[in-house]
Amino acid sequence: MKTADGPAQKNLRDLIEEESLTLFAGLPHGTARLWDMLGENVKPMVVSIVGVNGVGKTTTIGKLAQLFARDGKKVLLGAGDTFRAAAISQLKIWADRTGADFVTGREGADPGAVAFDSVTAGKARGADVVLLDTAGRLHTKSNLMEELKKVHRVVKKVIPDAPHEVWLVVDGTLGQNSIAQAREFQKTLELTGVIITKLDGTAKGGAVLAIASELRLPIRFIGVGEQAEDLIPFEPKPFVEAILGIS
Numbered sequence: 494m495k496t497a498d499g500p501a502q503k504n505l506r507d508l509i510e511e512e513s514l515t516l517f518a519g520l521p522h523g524t525a526r527l528w529d530m531l532g533e534n535v536k537p538m539v540v541s542i543v544g545v546n547g548v549g550k551t552t553t554i555g556k557l558a559q560l561f562a563r564d565g566k567k568v569l570l571g572a573g574d575t576f577r578a579a580a581i582s583q584l585k586i587w588a589d590r591t592g593a594d595f596v597t598g599r600e601g602a603d604p605g606a607v608a609f610d611s612v613t614a615g616k617a618r619g620a621d622v623v624l625l626d627t628a629g630r631l632h633t634k635s636n637l638m639e640e641l642k643k644v645h646r647v648v649k650k651v652i653p654d655a656p657h658e659v660w661l662v663v664d665g666t667l668g669q670n671s672i673a674q675a676r677e678f679q680k681t682l683e684l685t686g687v688i689i690t691k692l693d694g695t696a697k698g699g700a701v702l703a704i705a706s707e708l709r710l711p712i713r714f715i716g717v718g719e720q721a722e723d724l725i726p727f728e729p730k731p732f733v734e735a736i737l738g739i740s
């Protein structure tokens with residue numbers, strides 16, 4: 494019998510680490526690619542943020558605004574979830590807090606029109622990044638997906654390559670439900686990445702490993718709390734080492 498710190502134990506941990514890391518191989522995690530693209534004169538970079546209500550979408554957009562602003566980027570937030578007045582006012586608070594520009598319409602306004610106005614304003618005002626909040630719930634799932642597709646089509650009228658990124662926000666505490674949700678979005682939209690929230694609580698890294706292996710999408714960021722700074726660009730190695738207790 495080996496002790497907990499004996500060689501057999503270490504080898505097993507190495508093996509698990511290696512296996513876990515293969516789940517992430519070949520995918521552009523973190524923000525590296527985003528900034529590479531900005532370097533290629535993609536301005537503004539239009540990022541559409543999608544996900545069902547309650548997963549932490551609005552909070553994540555606020556955190557992203559803060560992160561990008563700290564990187565010296567000029568950010569514009571487009572409040573496209575016009576079905577919820579609360580989502581609009583919450584996003585406005587984040588815009589004020591982070592110094593981001595803010596565009597929206599009235600409650601009930603056409604989300605496509607808000608997206609169009611946001612990207613047009615971002616282009617006119619020289620924004621580096623336009624983050625578009627989108628609806629997370631409609632009467633039916635197919636309505637929601639059609640609405641999101643329409644928003645993306647409208648954005649192309651301003652910038653043909655936009656949205657450059659479509660990031661799905663999922664709640665790390667929901668386990669298999671998050672994967673089922675992600676599959677629905679993946680069926681209709683060209684997702685380019687995932688953000689997994691609420692990894693500060695009881696949720697452990699399992700959700701991240703499952704999502705990476707089942708969806709084969711880059712994990713861009715993880716949310717680890719409710720504050721502005723609680724968003725971390727995802728990097729496989731330190732993450733896997735943390736969940737395996739290797740420091």
Ligand code: GDP
Pocket residue numbers: 544545546547548549550551552553580629690691692693694715716717718719723
């Ligand atoms: P939305 O409906 O998807 O826009 O969700 P919200 O942004 O309104 O967030 C729903 C709740 O989740 C709020 O209470 C947030 O403070 C909370 N939340 C968001 N991200 C995180 C996170 O990473 N960790 C924790 N603990 N809570 C979060």
